[in-house]
Amino acid sequence: MNNIRTQALVIGGGPAGAAAARSLAEHNISTILLERDLSYTKPCGGAIPSSAIAELGIPESVIRNHVTKIKVFSPKGESVAIDLSGGTFCITERHELDSTLRGIASDKGAKVIESEFLRFESRGKQVTSVARRRDNGEEFKITSDYVIACDGITFRAAASAGLPKPGFVYTISAYLKPEDYNSDTCEFWFGDENSMLSYSWIFPASDFLSVGTGNEDPRLLTSTISGFMERRFKMDINDIRKDRFISKMRAFRIPVWNKPVYNLDNILFAGDAGYTVMPVSYEGIYYSMKSGELAAKAVAAGCPGQYKKDWTRAYRARFIMMSMIRKHLLKKTDNIERWILLHQRKEVQEMAMRLWLRKEASRSSLLSYIGLFRHIIKIW
Numbered sequence: 217m218n219n220i221r222t223q224a225l226v227i228g229g230g231p232a233g234a235a236a237a238r239s240l241a242e243h244n245i246s247t248i249l250l251e252r253d254l255s256y257t258k259p260c261g262g263a264i265p266s267s268a269i270a271e272l273g274i275p276e277s278v279i280r281n282h283v284t285k286i287k288v289f290s291p292k293g294e295s296v297a298i299d300l301s302g303g304t305f306c307i308t309e310r311h312e313l314d315s316t317l318r319g320i321a322s323d324k325g326a327k328v329i330e331s332e333f334l335r336f337e338s339r340g341k342q343v344t345s346v347a348r349r350r351d352n353g354e355e356f357k358i359t360s361d362y363v364i365a366c367d368g369i370t371f372r373a374a375a376s377a378g379l380p381k382p383g384f385v386y387t388i389s390a391y392l393k394p395e396d397y398n399s400d401t402c403e404f405w406f407g408d409e410n411s412m413l414s415y416s417w418i419f420p421a422s423d424f425l426s427v428g429t430g431n432e433d434p435r436l437l438t439s440t441i442s443g444f445m446e447r448r449f450k451m452d453i454n455d456i457r458k459d460r461f462i463s464k465m466r467a468f469r470i471p472v473w474n475k476p477v478y479n480l481d482n483i484l485f486a487g488d489a490g491y492t493v494m495p496v497s498y499e500g501i502y503y504s505m506k507s508g509e510l511a512a513k514a515v516a517a518g519c520p521g522q523y524k525k526d527w528t529r530a531y532r533a534r535f536i537m538m539s540m541i542r543k544h545l546l547k548k549t550d551n552i553e554r555w556i557l558l559h560q561r562k563e564v565q566e567m568a569m570r571l572w573l574r575k576e577a578s579r580s581s582l583l584s585y586i587g588l589f590r591h592i593i594k595i596w
């Protein structure tokens with residue numbers, strides 16, 4: 217079996233892995249990025265706040281649409297329309313986004329290999345990993361000083377290192393034709409009918425709508441998405457499938473953020489593999505890329521423990537707040553109703569949007585976060 221030597225191995229070529237590999241290569245660290253399937257398209261709404269595009273080094277060419285408004289529907293069907301005056305939501309298509317980001321990592325010097333990580337063979341000062349090539353099925357070994365595991369919800373690296381899996385929110389989604397839909401608006405529908413502890417969404421690109429739903433109970437996914445589409449598009453689900461579907465419905469899991477393991481010695485976990493999806497909004501692209509960058513920075517400094525410190529300083533408070541909202545507020549329909557109606561107030565809209573659209577971890581954004589939370593506490 218061939219044995220390749222590199223300073224850093226990145227497992228998984230989604231946004232987290234591509235950002236980690238790019239950052240490692242920029243630090244002149246020899247890097248291999250393993251992606252098991254370069255033609256893979258992750259089921260995802262692909263929405264990224266405009267303020268994050270330059271920060272993350274994402275080329276504008278992958279933006280399929282700029283959404284300028286969101287409409288949030290309460291369990292009782294009340295709606296709140298919000299103009300995103302502080303920015304836009306950029307809608308991307310995930311295959312295009314991921315392959316573009318991997319291309320940037322490769323241009324910076326990372327070596328991208330289409331192979332599947334199978335297991336860690338040995339761990340210690342150096343880590344030996346076993347992988348299988350996609351083209352000929354051959355197994356080979358990679359010995360590295362560091363590993364950044366970005367293999368998403370497969371958790372293959374974490375399992376091989378003996379870690380348990382987190383809890384999940386379950387999703388189902390499809391791409392639909394964008395007929396009769398306002399391409400400037402993202403919709404979020406709350407309430408048990410539309411979702412449990414999550415929401416149903418419509419995110420418009422220029423040539424497709426991403427339509428989906430999240431749920432705590434995977435057995436409810438199919439009936440919930442069918443009911444949502446029928447109500448929203450006022451059509452029978454069979455007609456929607458026949459006339460409007462561009463892709464099949466695909467189920468997928470989102471990790472619930474809770475006590476993540478940042479690193480086991482020289483193996484670091486980033487992106488979904490490190491649970492970095494924001495509770496309630498389920499925004500993961502930004503946080504997965506930032507975690508990949510921070511993990512790479514810690515590796516470059518020769519200090520893997522720095523990753524947890526940097527992440528905690530920048531984002532932990534937001535994740536704790538949103539976890540509390542998820543846990544306490546989304547569990548009761550009346551609370552969701554009042555929480556959404558609270559957003560009819562201009563100042564609450566501004567606070568919520570500042571939080572969502574502007575990612576700088578400044579004192580003022582944190583204070584507005586707490587300000588929003590205080591409004592919510594009043595209704596508990």
Ligand SMILES: Cc1cc2nc3c(=O)[nH]c(=O)nc-3n(C[C@H](O)[C@H](O)[C@H](O)COP(=O)(O)OP(=O)(O)OC[C@H]3O[C@@H](n4cnc5c(N)ncnc54)[C@H](O)[C@@H]3O)c2cc1C
Pocket residue numbers: 227228229230231232233250251252253256258259260261262263264331332333334366367368369370372387388389419428468469470486487488489492493498499500501502504
């Ligand atoms: C339905 C849905 C809608 C979403 N919508 C949004 C949204 O609109 N905006 C947003 O910000 N977030 C959204 N998210 C969350 C977002 O998709 C994820 O948080 C993000 O993709 C995480 O990036 P990642 O790189 O950590 O993992 P992934 O994107 O899952 O990438 C992991 C990569 O690792 C590869 N891989 C897996 N196992 C192995 C292995 N053993 N060896 C080699 N390679 C491997 C996979 O092929 C994949 O390319 C959504 C999630 C879902 C499920």
